[in-house]
Amino acid sequence: MTRKATLTIDGKTIELPILEGSCGPDAIDVRNLYQNTGLFCYDPGFMSTASCSSGITYIDGDQGVLLYRGYPIEDLVEKCDFLDVAYLLFYGELPDSQQRELFEQSITHHTMVHEQLRSFFQGFRRDAHPMAVMVGVVGALSAFYHDNLDIYDAKQRETASHRLIAKMPTIAAMAYNYSRGCPLPYPRNDLTYAQNFLKMMFALPSENYQINPVVAKAMDIIFILHADHEQNASTSTVRLAGSSKANPFACIASGIAALWGPAHGGANEAVLTMLKQIGSKENIPKFIERAKDKNDPFRLMGFGHRVYKNYDPRARIMRKACHDVLDQLKIEDPLLEIALELERIALEDSYFIDNKLYPNVDFYSGLVFKALEIPASMFTVIFSVARTIGWVSQWNEMMTDPGQKIGRPRQLYTGQTLRHL
Numbered sequence: 001m002t003r004k005a006t007l008t009i010d011g012k013t014i015e016l017p018i019l020e021g022s023c024g025p026d027a028i029d030v031r032n033l034y035q036n037t038g039l040f041c042y043d044p045g046f047m048s049t050a051s052c053s054s055g056i057t058y059i060d061g062d063q064g065v066l067l068y069r070g071y072p073i074e075d076l077v078e079k080c081d082f083l084d085v086a087y088l089l090f091y092g093e094l095p096d097s098q099q100r101e102l103f104e105q106s107i108t109h110h111t112m113v114h115e116q117l118r119s120f121f122q123g124f125r126r127d128a129h130p131m132a133v134m135v136g137v138v139g140a141l142s143a144f145y146h147d148n149l150d151i152y153d154a155k156q157r158e159t160a161s162h163r164l165i166a167k168m169p170t171i172a173a174m175a176y177n178y179s180r181g182c183p184l185p186y187p188r189n190d191l192t193y194a195q196n197f198l199k200m201m202f203a204l205p206s207e208n209y210q211i212n213p214v215v216a217k218a219m220d221i222i223f224i225l226h227a228d229h230e231q232n233a234s235t236s237t238v239r240l241a242g243s244s245k246a247n248p249f250a251c252i253a254s255g256i257a258a259l260w261g262p263a264h265g266g267a268n269e270a271v272l273t274m275l276k277q278i279g280s281k282e283n284i285p286k287f288i289e290r291a292k293d294k295n296d297p298f299r300l301m302g303f304g305h306r307v308y309k310n311y312d313p314r315a316r317i318m319r320k321a322c323h324d325v326l327d328q329l330k331i332e333d334p335l336l337e338i339a340l341e342l343e344r345i346a347l348e349d350s351y352f353i354d355n356k357l358y359p360n361v362d363f364y365s366g367l368v369f370k371a372l373e374i375p376a377s378m379f380t381v382i383f384s385v386a387r388t389i390g391w392v393s394q395w396n397e398m399m400t401d402p403g404q405k406i407g408r409p410r411q412l413y414t415g416q417t418l419r420h421l
């Protein structure tokens with residue numbers, strides 16, 4: 001029997017159905033609330049609002065659990081590579097060997113970008129932030145794939161999605177090489193997704209580039225950990241843009257824009273800046289006090305999460321990856337010492353305990369990126385490369401949802417009432 005919530009307003013009682021998920025909180029169906037009561041729900045920031053139903057990613061924020069299509073993130077990092085995970089997110093199941101081969105073929109066949117797209121880069125200043133370049137160039141892809149794209153055709157949506165997964169590393173590596181005045185790279189389709197990305201990032205035409213397997217493995221883990229995270233700000237942006245049936249390349253560009261902010265994907269860059277600013281372990285208490293001071297806008301970057309009120313499982317994997325990478329590459333990074341000590345002190349501090357503020361994935365990812373010699377300005381770009389599979393999977397799911405409507409929130413109006421000149 002369907003559970004119902006009752007709501008009494010001004011003496012009138014209405015019943016609201018409760019929708020059941022397969023795990024996690026159920027949801028009160030308020031779709032008819034306005035029609036039945038003339039009232040809206042007020043929920044800025046979607047603190048208590050499920051904007052859609054989805055079968056892709058599940059997070060239990062209290063327990064610190066993350067599942068992609070039911071599989072724990074820890075298992076996927078241990079037993080799969082990024083393309084397996086990408087297939088899983090997009091199609092719902094892990095691929096068998098034939099499916100994997102076909103998928104890999106399709107992704108590698110789409111890694112090149114149109115030669116004309118390369119000229120877009122010349123329009124940017126060399127010192128432009130690569131995320132600005134990503135927003136522009138990925139948005140520009142929509143100009144290359146618009147006229148013949150039927151988003152109501154599943155096959156064409158699949159091809160557009162494969163194109164995006166395949167071209168994002170190419171565009172990201174082009175953005176990096178443009179910023180450092182190097183030739184724009186071409187992909188190599190005999191390499192894995194992570195290896196190809198590293199080669200495009202760092203290889204120069206004048207030298208041999210040896211791909212370090214430790215670095216390639218770390219990059220693959222980074223891609224898996226960032227692949228999807230249910231209805232976060234950038235994914236919700238992609239869905240909202242897509243709900244108007246906009247071109248998917250333009251929708252992903254809007255997701256990149258949302259990801260850029262330091263409250264979301266930009267946090268890993270901000271963590272490194274903060275660790276440098278802290279400078280030495282002795283300064284940590286001062287910064288902890290600043291983070292607790294309500295009159296100081298400073299926040300401990302890489303701490304806290306809208307959903308995780310426990311240790312972010314991705315942060316745990318990233319913490320281990322960070323130790324592995326630094327050990328194997330024999331790097332001693334004083335910033336890691338500061339990070340470990342900062343984490344230790346914060347986790348014992350009542351402010352962070354009471355507010356359930358734990359390290360999130362960004363706390364250690366910046367240190368791993370640094371060890372891989374990836375500049376800070378590229379951190380969020382790499383996040384966007386990894387998250388593209390999540391974005392296109394969510395977009396596809398939305399496009400096949402029979403109950404899908406254009407996203408159109410309402411408001412609580414607090415401005416002037418009617419007045420005349």
Ligand code: ACO
Nearest residue numbers: 263264265267291299300301302303304305306355360362
């Ligand atoms: N440092 C200090 N205090 C914090 C922090 C922090 N990092 N995060 C939250 N708080 C405090 C807030 O000031 C607030 O206190 P109050 O209730 O007394 O006002 C309380 O904890 C609750 O925090 P909110 O900001 O209300 O939580 P919300 O869910 O809106 O924000 C967010 C989550 C944006 C991630 C926040 O924790 C933050 O800014 N963290 C730092 C940035 C960061 O690491 N972002 C990466 C997120 S992960 C990702 O996008 C991949």
